Structure formats: C-alpha cells, structure tokens
Amino acid sequence: MKDENQSSTELKIFEAAREIFQSKGLEGARMQEIADKAEINKSMLHYYYRSKEKLFEKVYQLSIIKLIPQIASLLNEEIPLEQKLQNFIEKYLELIKHNPDIPLFVLHEMNKNPGRMKSFMLNEIGKKVQPFLNQIREEREKGNTVDLPAEQIMANIMSLLIFPFIGRPVFQVIFEMSEEDYESFIEERQKWLPDFIVQMVIKQ
Known part of the structure; x- marks a missing residue:
C-alpha cells in the first residue's frame, strides 16, 4: 500500500509539474504552485524533489x-x-x-x-x-x-x-x-x- 501511495503521489507531482512547466517554463514556475496543483504540501514536494531544477529535469526527460x-x-x-x-x-x-x-x-x-x-x-x-x-x-x-x-x-x-x-x-x-x-x-x-x-x- 505504501508503494502504491508513493507512486500515486509521484504521478500527481509529475502531472502538476508538467502542466506548470509547459505553461510557464522553468523560470516562471514556483514549487509552491506545483505543490498546490498536486494537492500536497511543499515539504512533501521537496521530499521527492530537492529543487525545482531536479523536478524540471524529470519532466523534461519523461x-x-x-x-x-x-x-x-x-x-x-x-x-x-x-x-x-x-x-x-x-x-x-x-x-x-x-x-x-x-x-x-x-x-x-x-x-x-x-x-x-x-x-x-x-x-x-x-x-x-x-x-x-x-x-x-x-x-x-x-x-x-x-x-x-x-x-x-x-x-x-x-x-x-x-x-x-x-x-x-x-x-x-x-x-x-x-x-x-x-x-x-x-x-x-x-x-x-x-x-x-x-x-x-x-x-x-
């Protein structure tokens, strides 16, 4: 169950980040905005991705x-x-x-x-x-x-x-x-x- 919840959270982060990065680019995006879009708190977002740049690279690659x-x-x-x-x-x-x-x-x-x-x-x-x-x-x-x-x-x-x-x-x-x-x-x-x-x- 823990793995399923983790996968679900990562998917929500990815989809939220992709939408915001694609519309605003790396410079215009904010981690708080991505967290709000993914319906998680900012601390959890940083747990999965330590920086906006790391998250961007993931979205960019996938x-x-x-x-x-x-x-x-x-x-x-x-x-x-x-x-x-x-x-x-x-x-x-x-x-x-x-x-x-x-x-x-x-x-x-x-x-x-x-x-x-x-x-x-x-x-x-x-x-x-x-x-x-x-x-x-x-x-x-x-x-x-x-x-x-x-x-x-x-x-x-x-x-x-x-x-x-x-x-x-x-x-x-x-x-x-x-x-x-x-x-x-x-x-x-x-x-x-x-x-x-x-x-x-x-x-x-």
Missing part, C-alpha cells in the same frame, strides 16, 4: 524528450511523400492536441536555455528530418512538388502546424474563444489541414 523524437520519427517512414505528409500531419495534431503547451514550452526554453535546446534539437530532430528533406528534394526534381526549396516547404508545414498552439492566447482574444471554442477550433483544423497541406506541397 515528457519533452520522449514526445518530440516520436513526432520527428514519423518523417522517416519509407512511404510515398503524399502518404507520409498525410500520416505525419494527422498524428502530429493528435499528439499535440493532448499536449497543447509543448510548442510554447519548447519556444520558451529555446529563448531561456538555448544551449540545452539546441543540442537536443540537433541530435533528436535535426538528423531525423534530413531524410524527409531529401525526399522532398527528390520529388521536386521529378516535378512532383511545388517549385520551392525543401527548407521552405518544411517551414510552411511547421508554421501551419505549430502556430495555432503557440498563438493560442492571441486567437482566444481576437476570436473571443472560450476554452471549449478553442478545442473545437483545433478539432476543425484536424479535419481539413492534412489535405490542405498535401495540396500545398504536391503538384496537382
């Missing part, structure tokens, strides 16, 4: 480092470009819909801790993206894609995928969206965005 390479690996499937685009966009949107603060978290960390994020991005994403960029270049040479460099095509795709999550506060203000309205907005994008991006990249 959440961000696992999820982002999972997304990047979708680009390495050995399938035709059109099908790959469709699969990648659908799976990406599904993953991010359940972790909507991750793009903003990554952006925040790139500004606050550029060395750590640069190394991670290079090793876990940069190398995995290269085969996809090469596939776009090959298809462009065959005349099967729009006449743009692979890097520009990739930037266009990522802008359409990421910005609605990074720009969530802006959208909610200018479109007068509640939380429910925003969720409906994202679900609507999930329906048409894969086909839209395929049509944007593949020459019809």
Whole structure:
C-alpha cells in the first residue's frame, strides 16, 4: 500500500509539474504552485524533489524528450511523400492536441536555455528530418512538388502546424474563444489541414 501511495503521489507531482512547466517554463514556475496543483504540501514536494531544477529535469526527460523524437520519427517512414505528409500531419495534431503547451514550452526554453535546446534539437530532430528533406528534394526534381526549396516547404508545414498552439492566447482574444471554442477550433483544423497541406506541397 505504501508503494502504491508513493507512486500515486509521484504521478500527481509529475502531472502538476508538467502542466506548470509547459505553461510557464522553468523560470516562471514556483514549487509552491506545483505543490498546490498536486494537492500536497511543499515539504512533501521537496521530499521527492530537492529543487525545482531536479523536478524540471524529470519532466523534461519523461515528457519533452520522449514526445518530440516520436513526432520527428514519423518523417522517416519509407512511404510515398503524399502518404507520409498525410500520416505525419494527422498524428502530429493528435499528439499535440493532448499536449497543447509543448510548442510554447519548447519556444520558451529555446529563448531561456538555448544551449540545452539546441543540442537536443540537433541530435533528436535535426538528423531525423534530413531524410524527409531529401525526399522532398527528390520529388521536386521529378516535378512532383511545388517549385520551392525543401527548407521552405518544411517551414510552411511547421508554421501551419505549430502556430495555432503557440498563438493560442492571441486567437482566444481576437476570436473571443472560450476554452471549449478553442478545442473545437483545433478539432476543425484536424479535419481539413492534412489535405490542405498535401495540396500545398504536391503538384496537382
């Protein structure tokens, strides 16, 4: 029973910390806020994690480092470009819909801790993206894609995928969206965005 209670407490801490770190970053988060969110006292939080930095590293390792390479690996499937685009966009949107603060978290960390994020991005994403960029270049040479460099095509795709999550506060203000309205907005994008991006990249 003690082990079960300990596991339950650790899970509550992890989930509370992940939510707060993803929305506020390392610098903006407070241990008291995490303790309150996990419904424990601050002393117990420090019993499990002696510092905010230790807790952040745990969240960073179990959440961000696992999820982002999972997304990047979708680009390495050995399938035709059109099908790959469709699969990648659908799976990406599904993953991010359940972790909507991750793009903003990554952006925040790139500004606050550029060395750590640069190394991670290079090793876990940069190398995995290269085969996809090469596939776009090959298809462009065959005349099967729009006449743009692979890097520009990739930037266009990522802008359409990421910005609605990074720009969530802006959208909610200018479109007068509640939380429910925003969720409906994202679900609507999930329906048409894969086909839209395929049509944007593949020459019809």
